[in-house]
Amino acid sequence: MTPADQLATFGHVSYDMAHLIGAVILMMSFGLLYQRRLTAVIRIYSFQAMVLALAAAWQALVQDAPHLYATALIALLFKGLAVPFALNWLVRRLGIHRTVETALGIGPTMIAGVGLVALSIVLVLPVTASAAAMTRENLALAMSVVLLGLLMMITRRNAVTQVVGFMSLENGLILAAVGAKGMPLVVEISVAFSVLVAMALFGIFFFRIRERFDSLDIAYLETFRGERQ
Amino acid sequence: MTAFFYGLLHTVLVLAAAPLITGIVRLTKARLQGRQGPSPLQPYRDLWRLLQKESVIADSASWLFRVAPYLIFVAVWLAATIMPTFTTDMVLTPAADLIALVALLGTARFFTALAGLDTGTPFGGLGASREMYVASIGEPAMLMVIFSLSLLTQTTSPANMIAYVLSGHIGIEVSVGLALAAMVMVAIAENGRIPIDNPATHLELTMIHEAMVLEYSGRHLALMEAAAMVRLLLFMSIIASLFFPWGIAFVDSGPMAVGLGLAAWLAKVTLLAVLLGFFESLVAKMRVFQIADFLGGALLLALLATIFLYVSEAV
């Protein structure tokens, strides 16, 4: 059976499941914005990566594209297990205390998050009017996840949570990629490796920042650079 | 005629079953804490005992203090009669919709807070102030849940919503999931359960609901307790009937279907009672000013549920 036929067979259920999984990923992004504790943030990120793996697996089933199973496996192993493990190790090694101060309060952050979701829906839906419904909505959800990842990066002051925000942004990009038909494995491997490189770099930077300032609060960087007294 | 009979049966049933449900919640919590726990029929005995005792009223209290428990109980009971439980063929079904239900619960809360203020003690003011603070964010969240559900089902009447859901127009709908999450959060807040309020506390700084009924005794206290029990059953019925409506009978269903509806409803609320007991044992109570974040989250979840309806193009 051609992929189109298989899509037709699954029909409404395939659409609903993809919609559901995408929505769970978006809810995890909101959870990342809501949480103040570092260990909880890393845990939610790991769940998000696992659900992303589930999304990739479901798309592999629906689109009849076996290479997406590999994508799902990579997402599960690297992003769902390895990266959170590494981050937890970093947190224990650095001994940084668990509470995270947000630059903006939880309330305004959540309101900004909902606004960004509305913005991505308003942008994506009219532009992709000719594409299939599942793709359009996947794209809208993915863009929301990307914007929320960015929001998390700018509303946090602790470097570890900023990194987690960057990672969740990357999750959104992968979600968009699996939604569109025909993403080659090469792209996925390169993306995964770039993530690992970024992790290593961040780890090095954490140690350097910590050595220099005895803290991971980037407000100290600003003082050092003379932007703040 | 059957509509009248079923309506009457429903009214009696919600009142009769409410103390049992509260008893099941307490039993579950007790067992999880390693205790034997009271029998689930204990709340009935408690209410009976309270009815027999004389009511002690403060010298400075006004007539509002004496009248309020009756008004509160009737408002909550009336709200409970609006929500279908085992059948949608009830006489009061077209008389009020979900917005009226929210407003009736608001009436009950209005008079509970006033009764708290009438005592002239700091505890009453404390309870009233916190209760209205929780309601100021919880009631809008509930209204937004109703908004998103009504956008989906094109109606605000619970009977018609149930009919819409059962007719299969809705698949696995994310908005309904989000609305359910928001509804559960609001239900916890409205009923004063952990993590918002501790219904079994003796410490005034952790009280919300208890502080308002501190001065009541005898039959007035019985009415306030009964109102709280009926309200808990009402919210469980809302969650069971609106989000998991399978089993509910319709107009012109035979007695078999109604019997099935009764059994299904009892099973659902018992399950919800046990789940509530589990949940309350697992979570700690929040600080008072974290409640705003919690309920604000519920409000935003409900708003997201509305927005998601546009994404899934179900609207």
Add this chain to the structure above:
Amino acid sequence: MIIGTVLAGLLCLALVALIFQRRAMGAVYAGCLLGASVLLGDGIYHLVMAGHEEIPAVVLPFGVPWLKAHFRVDALSSFFLVAINLPAALASLFAIGYGGHVPQPQRVTPLFPLFLFAMNGVLVADDAFVFLVSWEFMSLASWLLVLSDHTSADARRAGLVYLVMAMFGTFCLLPAFGLLAGPSGAYGFAAMRAAHLSPLAGALVVALAIVGTGSKAGLVPLHAWLPLAHPAAPSHVSALMSGVMTKVAIYGLIRILYDLRGDVGWEWGFVMMVLGAVSAALGVLYALMQRDLKTLLAYSTVENVGIIFIALGLALAFRDHGEVALSALSLVAALYHVVNHALFKSMLFLGAGAVMQATGVRDLDRMGGLLNRMPVTGVTFLVGACAISALPPLNGFVSEWLVFQSLFKAPTVAHWAMRFGVPVVGVAMALAAAFAATCFVRAFGIAFLGRPRSEAARAAQEVPFPMRAAMAIPAVLCLCLGVIPVTVTTGIANVVEPLVHVVLSPAVLGWPWLSPVSLTAGSYSATMVLLSGAGLMITTLLVVHRFGTRAIRRAPVWDCGHAEDIVNAQYSADSFAQPLRRVFGSVVFAAREEVEMPPPGDTAPARFRLTMTDPIWTYLYGGIVKVVDAIADRVNPLQFQTVRRYLLMMFLTLVLLLLVVAVRQQ
């Protein structure tokens, strides 16, 4: 005509009051009561007969020579005649008992009939000239009433702000009418209806109308005069200013937008909805922070005006998208809320007046325990508080229910701004409704319940009969309007049909179910709810008294065993609002609490200080005042020039003008 006779009678009453001063006070107010009642009856008659008779119109030979004065009483005018003269009659009745207790009665009594005269004049005007003259008369009369207690600095300040805002409002309405009249100067309303406007002129008219009438109605951010002026005026006048004058402004808006201008785009409806949502949420948030009972009520008016604007905006948006039935529904909701608010807000202000007369205080923190001492006032205030918090089965719930039903249908309009904007407006309105309930639990609970917090409250006495009657009648009416919603909506439908050009089918308005959209979309039957409630109450009473004991024992309050005689240990108004002040007030009002604790061993008391700033007053009004001051400073030197400089200026202006003429001639 009857209306003309009554209006002339009101003018005579003003004259009588001026001549006879105190001796005629009771007679003057009784005359106002009579006049208002006659106008009320006339309004009801015309409302009932609307559609079955010729619309009465008359042209009188005074005023501007080529224009003369046109008067007309159509369905909209008659509805507002009812909405305005009912509270006016109640206020006059109240004043028969209260009038002697105001600070300067000789300054109030002559102006009261004039105020009524002017408000009714606006309603029956059929050309721009009569409308604006009556509008100005209304502003001036109420301004003088605000200034009646001229010895108080607060009242003087309130008068200044009110005068500036009223002038600003008229300043916006004048060009609006001018644009509607067009270059031919056709100021009659009939000509304005038929005229066609260019898009720019049309947009300007709508914007100016919204700003001009909004400033009089109390729309944020033009509301700043309300909480200053309404408390400064005597209570029966505050009732009229808050409950009735704001409705005259809404009448003006409806007249311009729906009748005269006609074709208003949905974007303006969206703007009105957003402004209304902001007013509703902010207004009640302000009200929650107030300790003065009358200021609290004034801010609550801002909230209710916001709700009316939301409904009016929805009506415009629906109409422009072709959903005429839903547009009619929203307009019915708006008009229902107009009459409801006029009724219960007047009742609440009259109650506040009664409390002020009995205790002499306006501060909530000095009251308490008044329910036992002033039973009738207490019950009517409770009914008003329940009505304004939209509790069934009273009237406030019906109009808010109708507005919510229209809001829930609004996303059928396909534009993205409406689809995303309406849920946000819904959140704002739901928040406003919840805050309003909190606000009135606080107002009623602190003022009337608990133990008296001051000697004045302990010594309070119930007010005389006319005042009690003036409060009891609207309480009964609130219940009636809540229980017969279908009759009221049928009446309002007569008003709405000519404005929206639709005929609402009787099935939609069938008795006893109020089903505005359709029977499946949601219905409410107040009679059924009331009857069921009564049935359940009887059952409860029977069961409790059959199976339980009826014994009651009175004892000192238990208070967890900590009973103290310190009445100020009770919650105060500030304490009650503290959680909401901390969550919302810290963001909107920059509310900060400071506690100064003396060092241990020092017997000085600890001090609690609360600071809040009003952002709109500080930034918007303060900003404008700063700019005006700066300009005035720059221009000031022009006052102090020498004679030669002035001659030089005149000469230069003349030469410049001649140059311009010369250049244009080329």
